[in-house]
Amino acid sequence: xxxxxxxxxxxxxxxxxxxxxxxxxxxxxxxxxxxxxxxxxxxxxxxxxxxxxxxxxxxxxxxxxxxxxxxxxxxxxxxxxxxxxxxxxxxxxxxxxxxxxxxxxxxxxxxxxxxxxxxxxxxxxxxxxxxxx
Numbered sequence: 001x002x003x004x005x006x007x008x009x010x011x012x013x014x015x016x017x018x019x020x021x022x023x024x025x026x027x028x029x030x031x032x033x034x035x036x037x038x039x040x041x042x043x044x045x046x047x048x049x050x051x052x053x054x055x056x057x058x059x060x061x062x063x064x065x066x067x068x069x070x071x072x073x074x075x076x077x078x079x080x081x082x083x084x085x086x087x088x089x090x091x092x093x094x095x096x097x098x099x100x101x102x103x104x105x106x107x108x109x110x111x112x113x114x115x116x117x118x119x120x121x122x123x124x125x126x127x128x129x130x131x132x133x
Contacts, residue, residue: 005048007041020049039063047071055099058116062105073099076119079106083118090119 004017023045030038043064046055050071057064057073068075076089086102093100102119104112117124 003049003052005045007044007048018045020052023049024053050099053099054097056093056120057099057101058104058119059101060104060112062103064101065103067099067101071099073101075101075103077103078112078115078119079104081115083115086115086119087121090121094121 003020005020005023007016007018010016030041032038046057046064046067047070049055050067050073055067055073057067059065064073065075067073074093076086078086081089090100092098102116104116107115114124
């Protein structure tokens with residue numbers, strides 16, 4: 001089965017589509033200046049692929065929490081949980097293939113990294129404060 005994600009229109013007015021299977025088998029880099037539409041593109045990809053793909057969204061600014069209401073993602077407010085609790089929640093989400101949004105809004109950068117690492121089940125790297133690299 002081929003799933004085509006409609007992203008918009010070509011300059012000729014035809015639907016511009018992405019093959020979801022090909023997208024998942026490769027890598028994607030979204031890069032651009034502030035205000036260039038990166039979040040809009042990412043939201044479109046997430047919305048269009050939600051019925052077919054388990055998604056884990058690390059959301060530093062709370063931009064994607066609305067996916068919970070619209071597509072059934074489990075929204076987890078990282079500020080309300082310990083690292084140990086987030087690690088357990090991440091393990092259960094992966095085990096049961098639940099799409100999640102980890103909302104990191106309200107946390108400083110170091111706590112965002114620590115809590116995201118716990119949720120993903122990886123060791124956080126040490127953050128150096130000053131000194132030689």
